Amino acid sequence: MPEIQTHGTVTQASPLRVLCDGATVDSSAAVLNAATYALNQRVTITTRDPLVPLVIGAES
């Protein structure tokens, strides 16, 4: 279960869903410390197949 960091876009704020860059299919996602994100916000994601990806912060 290697973890890889990548980038993505929020496709739904609550419950959180993200679209990894390059993908056409979004998925549910988890967050660190109950952070909240807005629709279309650019985010950094840690993937950890086959667990749901983890959003670790917003892109500045």
Next chain:
Amino acid sequence: MQSLTQAPRQNLTAAQVKSLITGSQVQITPGLELLDGNNNFVGDISSTLVSGTVERNCLAAIHGTCNLVLEGAVGWGVDRLRPFMVLSNGKISARFNLGVFVIQTPVANLAENPITYSVTGYDLLCFLDVPVGDTYAVTSGTTYFTAIQSIISALNIGSNLYLDGTLQSSTLPNDMVWALTPGSTTTWLDIINDLLGSINYRNLWADENGNFRSTPAVLPSTRAVEWILDTSDNTQNIVAPKRDVTSDVFDAHNWWRFVRTPMTTKPVEGAGIYTVQNTSTGRTSQTALGRTIKAPVQFLTAADQTSLTAQGNAIVAADQRVSRTFTISLDPLPVAGHLDIVQFKDNGSSDICQVDSWVTDLMGKSSQWILEAVNA
């Protein structure tokens, strides 16, 4: 292992089939069939078959391969070929299918007339061993069986899927996501095996007719023996005289810890953690080696603690049994299947073994088998 009396030899008794396999006055005739995209018979092309072998490495990603020499071209990468053998003693004959393969790497020998093609084929898992190329998600509440069936149906491989029904109602407790990442090499086979592993089923395999199969993972030492190889039984022995046994206790583990993932609460022993110690059993135990040798802690995707324990036990069993392997040559045993269990009797000793790999020569020559002792 294939049943002795399954189709296409269902008209024979088990004793008759066994007598053909172990008999001395038996003629072996190789054959080759062309199949369509649904594994249906198209034509017999046995006349183009010059020679060949069928191999199975049960521990590889794609288990089955064939190496054939053909006197004619087929649709490389598209057409499916099914090698088979017919064993006959002049009174009865039995046919054994040996797998369905897609030919991927033809090498044409232009110096020969007619031109011959040396080709390697892979079993139908090769259609699943391709990158997904996107994020793939299975939502909680979906049954594992439905998730696997959906993938195979969508890929239009044309093979039947036979899953043992024990856990057919089991559903995903959480979403499972294989996210697209830079350099992602996640394959459909990875996803299916992740799903199967979550419910402690064996990795998917393709059988002798190109059907996909999986069953619950059971410790090899507790499975029934499917064939007895007895070097002292001159009437039925098919083991060649040269045979080797390799013993290896280097870096043998005797402590294992498994952690279930995902967990919504802190994993503790018995609820999210499963630790195994081999203090006194066998030649790799803590007592026998005089020290504790820890295996790297493994994080396993498990539906529940039961699955974590079962997956952990399977890993421990696999880790322990690599201490002895037998490399032997066998006359053709065309009922060979996937991870078969055999009893190997040799020089007064008797071992229950899992077959890790085998080779069947279509012309009937003796070929190499590798057995792992599982009764350590």
